[in-house]
Amino acid sequence: MSTSQTTHRVAGASWISPALWVLAIASVVSHFTAVLLHLPQAVGGAMLALSLLLFGLLHGASTYGWRGILFFIVACLGISNAFENLSIVTGFPFGAYHYTDAMGPKLFLVPLLIGPAYFGVGYLSWTLARAILGDVSGKLRGVLSVATPVIASFIMVSWDLTIDPMMSTITGNWVWHHGGDYFGVPFVNFLGWYLTVYVFYQVFALYARRLDSPHSEIPGYWIKPLLAYSSMIVAPVLSLLLDTQAGSVTDPAGTVWQLHDIRAVTTLVGLFTVLPFWLLAVFLSVRRVRE
Template sequence: MKVLQATHPKAGAQWISPALWVFAAASVLSHVASVLLHLPTVVGGAMLALSLLMFGLLHGASTYGWRAILFFIAICLGFSNAFENLSIVTGFPFGSYHYSDTIGPKLFLVPLLIGPAYFGVGYLSWTLARAILGDTSGRLRGSLAVQTPVIASFIMVSWDLTIDPMMSTITGNWIWHHGGSYFGVPFVNFLGWYLTVYVFFQVFALYARRLKGPRPDMAGYWIKPLFAYTSIIAAPILSLLFDTQAGGVTDPSGAVWQLHDIRAATALVGLFTVLPFWLLAVFRSLARVGE
């Protein structure tokens, strides 16, 4: 079997490490600014998507090489856009919904910002899964080629559990035609999310296990993505603490949801799903440092 040779950044590219700190900090600040300053979704979303896109591109290139991380981006954008358009037209796999015009221009029926967000958070979820499972090289030897996509997909869906009710039911960035039991979001949406992200994670896993090349050797290799991920943990908590808008909102099914209840529930979900994944990754990374 032919083994792919990873094309790694040149050893002299010392700018990558500080650039990663900049993009990690930018992702945190964009999330905080979006919540505290009530930025329009297209502005805050663009800031977050761009910073996470650049972070994933550079960190991924340092791990897998430029060719491999571009392949990751291509399959992520391709599968996510295809499944989203399929669901908007047919209702499978997420359910019946459509995007409003609040997130900017679209590729077919899906806003352009959605793809970079899939990749940015997807790459962080992938990296957290690697940290939890102890994959220090990124080459997914043995059972890691199956375990990593499974865990990364759960991490990715835990993020959607914290954002979907607020982004759809409260702000109307996308509209669920028949509402849903999770604060206006249908149960099947999260199954669809898992299917979609698992597909492109598994495809990349099969690709990555064929790569060869040096282990990642970058100061703060694990710290940077863990720092970038803190924005995902903090966002629903900040919304609960600082968004004081009261009252209720009615979804298309006629169900009335209280704004405070949505914010409180998503903050709880973040604390007891997103945060534990992050802590597991932190603890495993610290344990390796002490070895």
């Protein structure tokens, strides 16, 4: 890393570190507030997406430099938007669906809010994968250039398993034209999710191998993304405990689903998929600090 890069990073760390604490806490508070107050997706989703977007940009800049994290966000937004529009038009790779107007304005056929959410949660999932695999420098040397995208993609899909039935079947932010086995969501959707996030992760991994910029030693480097990600685990639990709305909903295929069953099962899925990834990242990060 050049002297100019080092100076830039050290100077930036004085304000980046407290800003990251604020954004990590803001993402958790906004997520919980949206669940507790039943905010419209255009409001609650926008608060969460904005805080995660800014968090990912700043934390990513401290890891890969501004050029690196901008490449990450361009690859993420470009590839995910292309795959989403392709699926809406052709049914590949997610299945046949369309977005309603509940999430606000759209870029082509996809709401603008989707992009920041992809990037925000995508960057956190990437960072959790790095923590699990021991990638302390961000250089992605050797097998890490393949292993990190593979693990990060599983983390991303595990999160989608907790939100898709509620966001589509219950609240109608998007509609699956033929329903699906997983509370109105088709099986192929999750394969499409894995493909999409793996592609942009792998593209970035190949790019990141060229970077000579190990991350800055900002205080709480690992704990901040772990804190920001914690709301992804707790939010479904809060929804199950506090949302007492009973009844059922019918998907476009005519299948009737019980609201409580959707909330209960997605919470269980989160507790036994999202939570283990998070705990593994926490335990391994703590062990490295103690060593």
